[in-house]
Amino acid sequence: MKRLLGLLIRVHRYTGVLFCLVFLAWFASGLVMVFHRMPEYGAAERLARLAPLEAERVGLTAADAVARAGLDGLPQRMFLLTLGTRPVYRLLGRQGWVSVFADDGRVLEPLDAQAALGVARHAFPEHAATAAVADLVTEPDQWTIGHPFALSGPLHRIRLGDAGGTELYVETATGDIALKTTRASRLWGYAGPVLHWFYFRPLRVQGPIWYDLIVYGSLAGLVVCLLGLVIGVWRVSLRRRHAGGTSFSPYAGWMRWHHYAGLVFGVATCTFLLSGMLSMVPWEWSPGNGPEPAQVLAIRGARVDPARFGLSPADAVREFAAEFAPKAVEFRTFLGRPFYIAYAPVPVAALGTAVAAAAPRHLLVRADGIDRQVGELFSPEELLEAAQAVMPDAAPVDATWLTAFDAYYYGRGAERRLPVLRVRFDDADGTWLYLDAHDGNLVQREVQRTRVERWVYHGLHSLDVPWLY
Known part of the structure; x- marks a missing residue:
């Protein structure tokens, strides 16, 4: 012994x-x-730095935009937003994103370095004089591991030349700013997530x-x-x-x-x-608590059909403009019913404050052309109908309208929104569905094994138990 x-x-x-x-x-x-987490170009800043949409400049219909995009079928997702000061439709097809200008119908060609520099200067006018092209990123670097290059194309890296050492990554296919890093965020990125997850590029790829x-x-x-x-x-x-x-x-x-x-x-x-x-x-050992793609599509559909949108995008912009200056409008369907959704941007000066960290205000505009209903939330009855469409072979045990987090649906800041409808079913897996009342999305699915994972992983690793979190 x-x-x-x-x-x-x-x-x-x-x-x-x-x-x-x-x-x-x-x-x-x-x-x-x-x-600190990995560097990002957050949704609040992305929206804040876009130019407002002007309804008078939206001359192309959504159906014409789909026709000119040359997609193989209807788009999977569709937006109306701005590139520079011009309105542009952005459509996701099987081969990636296609952008069609809404003022003259021209299809956006892949951006060269100077065009990408112009995007950066427009988004960050305070650094327009010092911004410069760094290089073309054709494969993942340390900060773009996991970026969908197949959809976005290569990325132009732009240095703003500011005191913070800011660098932007601009997509060639869309002109979208995919990522922003600063000297500080890169430092903390290495000291935190990269070291913790062994995310060193040569290994992670x-x-x-x-x-x-x-x-x-x-x-x-x-x-x-x-x-x-x-x-x-x-x-x-x-x-x-x-x-x-x-x-x-x-x-x-x-x-x-x-x-x-x-x-x-x-x-x-x-x-x-x-x-x-x-x-x-x-x-x-666990299926994860993200909804399955088929479950998401059961609510919002696999394709966006402009023929369902009786209300024109230009008129939708006018509806939103009565409440706030819209900068991006998404075409959505909920159980086959079309609607537009837009989020109120925060001022650029408020970025980094609690105002920007909070969940942004949004509006839903019904788009079937019959009733221009404007609202902010789907009702519990509508969300319950959606939950039953996701689980047609199971019966709901109960449905609870949550205005506060429970032990499984929770988060910090704007990463999780309230209210949601939680629907529990009587199937063999003990499925719970959480549906976001703001946009009707199925945002979380819990089954027996994921509820075990919540305590074994999140509870032990992050110490996010109810009396501490």
Whole structure:
């Protein structure tokens, strides 16, 4: 037994030297992530820096825009917004995004460097004099890992030349600013998410290798941690005291502190390692709480048909303009019924404040041309109808209108909106659906295994339990 104990101690000692450095990096970067995430060009800033839509300049109908876009069928999504000062339809087809100017019907050609520079100067006029083209990004760099290059085309990287070292990534296919980074956001990005997730570009672009490293590295660390706990418990003596009867540990000095601290923090480390590993959904143990594509399409449909929109986009802009200056309007359908949705932009000066962090005000305009109904929320009855369309073979057990977060639907700032309708069904998986009253979207789906994941992963890893979160 002593020989076995000695072997375990040596294995724990030498593997612990390696893994403790990894654990230190994970814990330190996790603390950074409480305050900083990856660089982004947030929705509030994206909307704030667009030019307002002018109804008088929208001369092309939505049907004509679809015809000129040359898509293989109807678009999957469709918007009316501005590029520079000009109104433009943006349509998503099977091959990617196509933009058609709403004033003259011209199809947008891929942007060259100077056109992308013009987009950046218009969005950030305060830096128009110093902005300059950096390069063309044709494959993922550190900050564009996961960007859909197949849909957006290459990205023009523009340096604004400001004191903050701001860089913009402009899509060649759409002229949209896909990402904004600053010197500070890049620094915190490295210190937080990149270090925590091992998101270093050369490794991360090798998807399967990166995935296996995280999963099996976490598993190996968990074994090392459990080994330390086994040794620590084994070496505790409750009946035979050491150091003159004052200690339960046979060790002295720093080793005694290591023994006691390891027993306490080793348990916490094990929970972080286990929950972090489970967040990668190894062996497909959980389906995830995102709705399935077919469920989303059961509500909003697979295609946008302009023929259903009796109210013209120009008239929709006028409806929104009675409340706020619209900058982007989306064509949407809800159970086959067409409507437009637009969000009120915040002033550029308010970016970075609590005003910009809050959920933006929005309006829904019914677009069938029969009744120009304007509102802000779908009713519980409409959302329940949508939930039943998603789950036609199951019966709802109850439907609850949530104006406060519950234990499974929650978030910070504007990342989760209220109210939502939660509908629970009597199917074998115990499905719960959460539908956003602002736009009718199915935003979350919970089944038995995802509710377990919520506590095993989020509860243990992020400590987001109701009495702390």
